[in-house]
Amino acid sequence: MYLKIIKKSLTNMRDSYLIYILSCSFAIGLFSILLSLINNKIMKHDVSMWRTSLMPIVFSLSVVFAVSTFVYMAYVGGFFIKQQEHEFLTFQKLGMSKFTIIVLGFFQTLIIQVIAWVVGIIEALIFQKFFGMLLLYLMHIRSNFTAYLRPTSLTTLLQIAGYAILVFSIMNAFRTYRIVRTKKVKARKINFWMRIPAGTLGIVLFVSALAVVISMFASFENLGYDGYGDKIVLQVIYIFFAFFFGTYLIYFGFLPVLLTILQKTKRISYSGLNMFSFKYLKNRMKRNTSVLWFVTELSTLALMLLTVCYFGYQLMYDNYHAEYPFALTANSDTANDVRDIINDSKTQVKKEYHSNIKITLVSTLDTSGHILVQRPASFMSYSEYMRLPGKIRQNNPEINPKQFMRIGFGNDETFGFSDRKVEWNVKNAKKITTRKNGSSFPYGGGMYAGSLMIVPDKYYHKLPTKTTDTFYGWYFKHGDRLSKKQVKDLDRLRHAYMISVNAKSSLNESNFTIKKYSSMNRSQNDYIQSGFVRQESAKQHLNQIVGFFIFMIAIFSIALLIALGSVLTLRILLRDDHEWRQLKTLKKIGVSNHEIRGIVRSENALTFIIPLVFALMQSYALIILADNGWNSLRYEFMWIFASYVVLYGIIGIITYLISWRSVKRRINQ
Amino acid sequence: MQIIVKNIAKDYGKRLNAVHAIKDISLEVNKGEFLGIMGPSGAGKSTLLNMISTNERPDHGQIIIDNIDMTQLHDRELAKYRRNKMGFIYQSFELLDSLNVKENIILPLALNHANKKFIEARVKHLNYLLNIEELSNRNVEDLSLGQRQLVSAARALINNPEILFADEPTGSLDSKSATVLLNYMQVINRRENATILMATHDAFTASYCSRVIFIKDGTIFSEIVNSGKREDFFEQIINMQRTIGGGNYFNVSQDN
Numbered sequence: 001m002y003l004k005i006i007k008k009s010l011t012n013m014r015d016s017y018l019i020y021i022l023s024c025s026f027a028i029g030l031f032s033i034l035l036s037l038i039n040n041k042i043m044k045h046d047v048s049m050w051r052t053s054l055m056p057i058v059f060s061l062s063v064v065f066a067v068s069t070f071v072y073m074a075y076v077g078g079f080f081i082k083q084q085e086h087e088f089l090t091f092q093k094l095g096m097s098k099f100t101i102i103v104l105g106f107f108q109t110l111i112i113q114v115i116a117w118v119v120g121i122i123e124a125l126i127f128q129k130f131f132g133m134l135l136l137y138l139m140h141i142r143s144n145f146t147a148y149l150r151p152t153s154l155t156t157l158l159q160i161a162g163y164a165i166l167v168f169s170i171m172n173a174f175r176t177y178r179i180v181r182t183k184k185v186k187a188r189k190i191n192f193w194m195r196i197p198a199g200t201l202g203i204v205l206f207v208s209a210l211a212v213v214i215s216m217f218a219s220f221e222n223l224g225y226d227g228y229g230d231k232i233v234l235q236v237i238y239i240f241f242a243f244f245f246g247t248y249l250i251y252f253g254f255l256p257v258l259l260t261i262l263q264k265t266k267r268i269s270y271s272g273l274n275m276f277s278f279k280y281l282k283n284r285m286k287r288n289t290s291v292l293w294f295v296t297e298l299s300t301l302a303l304m305l306l307t308v309c310y311f312g313y314q315l316m317y318d319n320y321h322a323e324y325p326f327a328l329t330a331n332s333d334t335a336n337d338v339r340d341i342i343n344d345s346k347t348q349v350k351k352e353y354h355s356n357i358k359i360t361l362v363s364t365l366d367t368s369g370h371i372l373v374q375r376p377a378s379f380m381s382y383s384e385y386m387r388l389p390g391k392i393r394q395n396n397p398e399i400n401p402k403q404f405m406r407i408g409f410g411n412d413e414t415f416g417f418s419d420r421k422v423e424w425n426v427k428n429a430k431k432i433t434t435r436k437n438g439s440s441f442p443y444g445g446g447m448y449a450g451s452l453m454i455v456p457d458k459y460y461h462k463l464p465t466k467t468t469d470t471f472y473g474w475y476f477k478h479g480d481r482l483s484k485k486q487v488k489d490l491d492r493l494r495h496a497y498m499i500s501v502n503a504k505s506s507l508n509e510s511n512f513t514i515k516k517y518s519s520m521n522r523s524q525n526d527y528i529q530s531g532f533v534r535q536e537s538a539k540q541h542l543n544q545i546v547g548f549f550i551f552m553i554a555i556f557s558i559a560l561l562i563a564l565g566s567v568l569t570l571r572i573l574l575r576d577d578h579e580w581r582q583l584k585t586l587k588k589i590g591v592s593n594h595e596i597r598g599i600v601r602s603e604n605a606l607t608f609i610i611p612l613v614f615a616l617m618q619s620y621a622l623i624i625l626a627d628n629g630w631n632s633l634r635y636e637f638m639w640i641f642a643s644y645v646v647l648y649g650i651i652g653i654i655t656y657l658i659s660w661r662s663v664k665r666r667i668n669q
Numbered sequence: 670m671q672i673i674v675k676n677i678a679k680d681y682g683k684r685l686n687a688v689h690a691i692k693d694i695s696l697e698v699n700k701g702e703f704l705g706i707m708g709p710s711g712a713g714k715s716t717l718l719n720m721i722s723t724n725e726r727p728d729h730g731q732i733i734i735d736n737i738d739m740t741q742l743h744d745r746e747l748a749k750y751r752r753n754k755m756g757f758i759y760q761s762f763e764l765l766d767s768l769n770v771k772e773n774i775i776l777p778l779a780l781n782h783a784n785k786k787f788i789e790a791r792v793k794h795l796n797y798l799l800n801i802e803e804l805s806n807r808n809v810e811d812l813s814l815g816q817r818q819l820v821s822a823a824r825a826l827i828n829n830p831e832i833l834f835a836d837e838p839t840g841s842l843d844s845k846s847a848t849v850l851l852n853y854m855q856v857i858n859r860r861e862n863a864t865i866l867m868a869t870h871d872a873f874t875a876s877y878c879s880r881v882i883f884i885k886d887g888t889i890f891s892e893i894v895n896s897g898k899r900e901d902f903f904e905q906i907i908n909m910q911r912t913i914g915g916g917n918y919f920n921v922s923q924d925n
């Protein structure tokens with residue numbers, strides 16, 4: 001008898017349960033994989049960073065993952081009990097004891113949970129190798145990943161499974177208890193008139209936040225580097241607050257009111273199914289307000305996370321390329337010594353290249369943009385620049401023979417200032433105003449005491465200066481095979497000389513002297529000129545870190561997406577008896593399948609599009625936090641957003657198909 | 670002949686515990702006829718009505734209405750046909766809880782995109798006739814069973830159906846309301862020549878019909894025609910009921 005009841009409710013909600021089981025087992029599988037990665041021998045052995053820095057990260061991420069999975073499973077698991085409220089109450093009316101009903105709820109959950117965990121662990125066993133290999137691939141590590149779930153990990157996992165199954169079942173038993181306990185707290189009915197002011201406030205908050213965002217964009221474009229003032233911090237706090245609560249109030253107040261108005265407008269509602277569908281959608285919407293809100297804010301978070309991560313990745317990558325051109329470099333003083341050192345190495349030099357530069361004094365605005373400072377700068381002619389290996393130039397904007405290009409520190413390019421105006425007063429020469437800005441220094445950033453300016457050949461030849469230098473660079477075959485001793489020797493040659501500026505009130509009267517480098521008596525006006533040792537290991541580390549983060553972020557965003565999608569899907573699929581009856585009744589009074597399908601479709605659209613639109617609006621605005629020159633990343637944001645929309649859309653369509661299938665099955669019964 | 674039912678049969682459930690709700694029924698109904706379907710609970714009255722009204726498809730046999738074979742039509746055509754020509758009073762009312770009384774009543778007209786003024790006029794007329802004006806803005810959930818039955822009758826009648834299907838339309842009504850409703854049905858039957866098929870187990874209700882068929886265990890047992898005088902017809906029905914089943918079919922049951 002009990003088994004029969006359980007079996008019946010399982011088959012009734014089989015689509016929903018299937019989705020729940022799949023998403024749970026996906027989460028469980030990923031969690032198991034994360035666990036197995038922590039203790040993986042290969043990772044420990046082959047990846048030097050693993051033990052020191054990456055493993056703790058994986059560990060804390062798996063804790064975060066576990067907590068979120070727990071919340072998800074507990075929260076969503078409750079949907080199913082709530083679904084059967086009516087049924088349980090009927091059982092109770094028919095004289096079934098409370099205890100029996102609670103036991104029913106308990107075992108139903110137990111069965112589902114056991115299935116989910118078994119599937120999840122099997123998934124983990126199957127896909128562990130795949131995920132490990134993917135991780136190694138992304139980290140640029142050529143090593144064979146062996147699937148390895150240690151018996152201890154497995155027993156830990158099984159223990160966790162046991163506890164989780166028990167906890168979730170008890171939770172649902174408790175939920176069942178709350179349904180059948182005699183004294184029931186009647187749900188408060190929310191007054192319609194409360195929704196109007198709430199909705200208005202929500203709209204005001206949301207729109208004002210949007211306005212603040214737009215004004216911030218505008219001011220940032222003019223401000224440039226000027227940074228985050230107090231006002232901006234306040235604005236950002238306001239935006240957060242207004243979006244967060246505004247969205248809820250809109251869901252709570254505005255949308256139901258809007259549907260009510262539509263439904264009260266006879267011209268609209270008296271035609272076709274509208275009268276029913278507006279009310280139906282409104283009821284569904286009211287019931288799902290918090291879920292929709294929850295999904296919206298989490299989607300916003302996910303989008304922001306993705307963008308920020310992408311942004312961080314790009315920042316790191318660009319900076320890295322700007323600073324490390326992966327070549328050994330020297331200047332005319334050290335070139336011969338360096339050549340000697342690397343000549344007796346097993347390393348084969350692939351290419352040697354060199355460029356002439358001139359050094360003179362310039363005065364420019366400092367980073368604050370207010371004070372003029374005098375400092376040395378290097379100049380390279382256009383034709384000399386073009387002779388450099390293309391690989392060095394590829395991260396800079398392209399220029400023509402008549403253009404100037406400044407190559408400087410900072411992340412001008414990353415932040416979208418590759419087109420920013422920079423003015424240089426050059427000693428005894430024509431002032432330079434340039435709109436091209438690059439960040440990748442040929443020969444590495446350290447070689448230039450200050451910035452580098454690529455100038456037209458004519459300008460270069462006219463430039464008066466007493467100091468010139470020649471920079472040398474070498475590319476190697478097969479990476480870096482320098483011995484420890486060689487590296488040590490090279491390191492000694494690192495700092496070539498210092499340029500000491502003697503500033504006068506007028507730039508043309510100021511001058512500079514070249515001194516031998518010493519770390520002792522270095523003053524504020526001294527600029528160091530240093531060569532560079534190629535660092536293959538740095539590149540490896542970068543690759544590993546980047547790969548690792550891509551892996552983690554991918555896993556997390558996919559998991560988040562699946563979780564959010566499945567919450568929405570389940571909300572749509574799970575209709576209570578009352579709602580089923582209504583759809584069936586429609587069928588009986590002559591509404592065609594086609595029209596009922598229309599209702600299902602608009603319900604789907606509403607449930608998926610609303611959170612998505614609001615999330616996109618919010619996250620697009622909040623991107624400003626990560627960026628202060630928004631133009632540059634717009635393109636990438638579009639990609640991230642578009643892929644999010646596509647994935648969401650796919651989930652939405654699948655949900656629609658499943659939903660319609662189950663509705664059709666029921667109404668044609 | 671407006672409705673021709675040819676050898677239909679319907680089973681419910683799977684093989685082992687299958688219920689033969691309708692075994693083999695053939696029937697012809699003229700346009701403008703007021704046909705009563707009687708029989709004890711579980712005899713198959715509702716099932717028969719559901720099949721003729723194309724709510725359910727028979728396992729075997731044909732149902733031909735206005736020379737169209739309903740068993741061959743596609744869902745969308747069926748829906749359109751039903752919406753335009755048929756009205757239904759269900760035994761279980763089938764009202765939409767989320768809509769209020771008025772909205773429930775006008776739904777069939779709204780579905781046909783009828784003119785707003787026309788809708789208002791129709792609903793006013795029916796409310797007056799069935800004496801349910803005060804209910805207009807009430808929630809369906811708060812109504813008594815009898816009130817619900819009147820609302821569902823109003824909904825069935827609002828678009829002047831050519832064929833009205835009524836499944837125990839007076840089952841929950843007091844005798845006064847029942848008489849009002851039956852009289853109205855008789856009016857539309859006579860004046861507008863509407864065909865009415867009504868299932869009932871109540872002899873008084875059945876006495877409004879022009880012809881009554883008796884079904885038992887899924888087959889037609891017998892049939893009586895109203896010769897004109899209601900009192901005589903009522904007597905005949907009572908006698909026939911005695912013949913069929915010894916009298917315990919007066920139990921009012923709310924099973925489907």
Ligand SMILES: Nc1ncnc2c1ncn2[C@@H]1O[C@H](COP(=O)(O)OP(=O)(O)O)[C@@H](O)[C@H]1O
Pocket residue numbers: 681682688689690708709710711712713714715716717924925
């Ligand atoms: N949806 C259904 N599923 C299974 N059996 C049904 C269903 N509908 C009706 N029945 C069975 O078919 C038989 C005829 O039912 P019904 O036509 O409702 O009888 P009546 O309306 O004459 O009381 C009954 O035995 C009933 O239990």
Ligand SMILES: [Mg+2]
Pocket residue numbers: 714715716760836924925
């Ligand atoms: Mg019946």
